[in-house]
Amino acid sequence: MTIQIIRAAVLHFPRQSQTPAADIQYFAAGGLVIDDGKIVDLNDYGLMVGRYPDADVVDYRGKLLIPGLIDSHIHFPQTEMIASYGEQLLEWLENYTFPVERKFADPVYAQKIADVFLQQLLRNGTTTAMVYSSVHKEATDALFSAAQQRQMLIIGGKTCMDRHCPEWLQDSAQTAQRQSAELIEQWHGKDRLYYCLTPRFAPTSSPAQLECLGELAQQYPDVFIQTHLSESRQEIEWVKSLYPDADNYLDVYDRAGLVRSRAVFGHCIHLVDDEWSRLSESGATIAFCPSSNLFLGSGLFALHKAREHQVHVTLGTDVGAGTSFNLLRTMGDAYKVCQLQGDKLDPLTGLYMLTQGAAVALQLEDKIGNLNIGTDADFVLLAPDFDTLSTLRLRDSSKTDNPADIIFALSMLGDDRAIAATWVNGCLAYQQQEEQLYAMD
Incomplete structure (x- = not known):
């Protein structure tokens, strides 16, 4: 299988923490590298595409990638x-x-x-x-x-x-x-x-x-x-x-x-x-x-x-x-x-x-729950702009890289339409169909 770079904003918690809000890893323009069902690397997209020039790029710009x-x-x-x-x-x-x-x-x-x-x-x-x-x-x-x-x-x-x-x-x-x-x-x-x-x-x-x-x-x-x-x-x-x-x-x-x-x-x-x-x-x-x-x-x-x-x-x-x-x-x-x-x-x-x-x-953090190198490539792409209301609510947060506000708004407004894609073990398992939205500009 060809190495892939998933291009998106990326957010996860790399370690156990009593204060998770202060212990995140976030890349506003991130690149998650996966190969053979595993996470191989994670950093800024520019660095990742330079490090893996032959990788296939899956472009999810505008989406927020989190662990499954x-x-x-x-x-x-x-x-x-x-x-x-x-x-x-x-x-x-x-x-x-x-x-x-x-x-x-x-x-x-x-x-x-x-x-x-x-x-x-x-x-x-x-x-x-x-x-x-x-x-x-x-x-x-x-x-x-x-x-x-x-x-x-x-x-x-x-x-x-x-x-x-x-x-x-x-x-x-x-x-x-x-x-x-x-x-x-x-x-x-x-x-x-x-x-x-x-x-x-x-x-x-x-x-x-x-x-x-x-x-x-x-x-x-x-x-x-x-x-x-x-x-x-x-x-x-x-x-x-x-x-x-x-x-x-x-x-x-x-x-x-x-x-x-x-x-x-x-x-x-x-x-x-x-x-x-x-x-x-x-x-x-x-x-x-x-x-x-x-x-x-x-x-x-x-x-x-x-x-x-x-x-x-x-x-x-x-x-x-x-x-x-x-x-x-x-x-x-x-x-x-x-x-x-x-x-x-x-x-x-x-x-x-x-x-x-x-x-x-569950004592499974070596396999799931984060995006650390060597873990299974289970992850989700969130769509802050899944409908007209969410687009209106989150247009400023998306511009200012405020992932906490995106997560909170989606916990109140979201449903399955906020899930752009779900990947399991390095494979695309679910893809949301695009819907026509009212233009906000």
């Missing part, structure tokens, strides 16, 4: 039930989630939705996602197969439930362990795919099932773990009744050996101090899902508490309770959740949570 976005919490079987009206968490599961997930017993249907799901990720600039599948092993196979075809870095897992859900969605402690182990052996570490042990949440997993999954976590220490934690107060009271001996909700997972690095807990809205301390100590991660939390009325995540306790926080769309696949929009909702609590989320910190911060939390 990372969605840390999303449900692939819920793609078709996005924007369903009127319920809170537990009723949402009963009335919408469980009936839809029943369809994924059919491998053909699962494959069809997997293709739709991954295309939605790409058209919204998401190149990596941490994905909940259904309880059906075949559905997880379909997800990984579709991701493999697209060369995407996907972390996914079969959802495990052996109680408090319809009988036709239940597995057992032993079945969950056996099928999860089979999926690990088949997919984990193959190409760009990783496995994630996935109990839906404590109420739908018996103590025996959690213990079986904990055994796998010990047997395979580099696999990921994902589940839900303290999303609603009603859920927390239910967990207390089911696990009366546990010190708190997180302790249910901890006793099973499921609290460690590479474990990601969705929501975490109503944590007690001991839970904050344990998350920090363990190196685990919180997936902040603001759009879903607002939609279901679950509550407001306290980002300032996570900062105080130095807990990793990433962002997740949580489709289908989340109302958009677009992570920039999700970041915009995170800003609003913080505003309601007298806190501020600056746009570069928000972008860090979607890129390098997420990669660091």
Whole structure:
């Protein structure tokens, strides 16, 4: 494959940082050099074209190139039930989630939705996602197969439930362990795919099932773990009744050996101090899902508490309770959740949570989340001028090289139209069609 130079303004976070806004690398007229799926070099375009005179140039002038976005919490079987009206968490599961997930017993249907799901990720600039599948092993196979075809870095897992859900969605402690182990052996570490042990949440997993999954976590220490934690107060009271001996909700997972690095807990809205301390100590991660939390009325995540306790926080769309696949929009909702609590989320910190911060939390920063030499060439081209309003709003920022203002405006105004192109593993995976805009001059 010929070496390519991607010409655009370029922004990324080259290292782990507690102050991302002060620790960016930005080239107003940048050149990103890629070869054989890897990033080879990055600097000003003039320097890069002189250093690689035989390279092919892909010209995205007027666009802002950032690392591929990372969605840390999303449900692939819920793609078709996005924007369903009127319920809170537990009723949402009963009335919408469980009936839809029943369809994924059919491998053909699962494959069809997997293709739709991954295309939605790409058209919204998401190149990596941490994905909940259904309880059906075949559905997880379909997800990984579709991701493999697209060369995407996907972390996914079969959802495990052996109680408090319809009988036709239940597995057992032993079945969950056996099928999860089979999926690990088949997919984990193959190409760009990783496995994630996935109990839906404590109420739908018996103590025996959690213990079986904990055994796998010990047997395979580099696999990921994902589940839900303290999303609603009603859920927390239910967990207390089911696990009366546990010190708190997180302790249910901890006793099973499921609290460690590479474990990601969705929501975490109503944590007690001991839970904050344990998350920090363990190196685990919180997936902040603001759009879903607002939609279901679950509550407001306290980002300032996570900062105080130095807990990793990433962002997740949580489709289908989340109302958009677009992570920039999700970041915009995170800003609003913080505003309601007298806190501020600056746009570069928000972008860090979607890129390098997420990669660091997942221990994948040597592969994704930044544009460092040697990492996988996953990146996105943002279009500040995707429509007439955004062109009007950002014409001054574009002229003065103010990438923070561009990111913030797109988090409020943007959608998939703000994604000019998505590249995965050094290949163009999605290209936005040009639209006729009203002239502003």
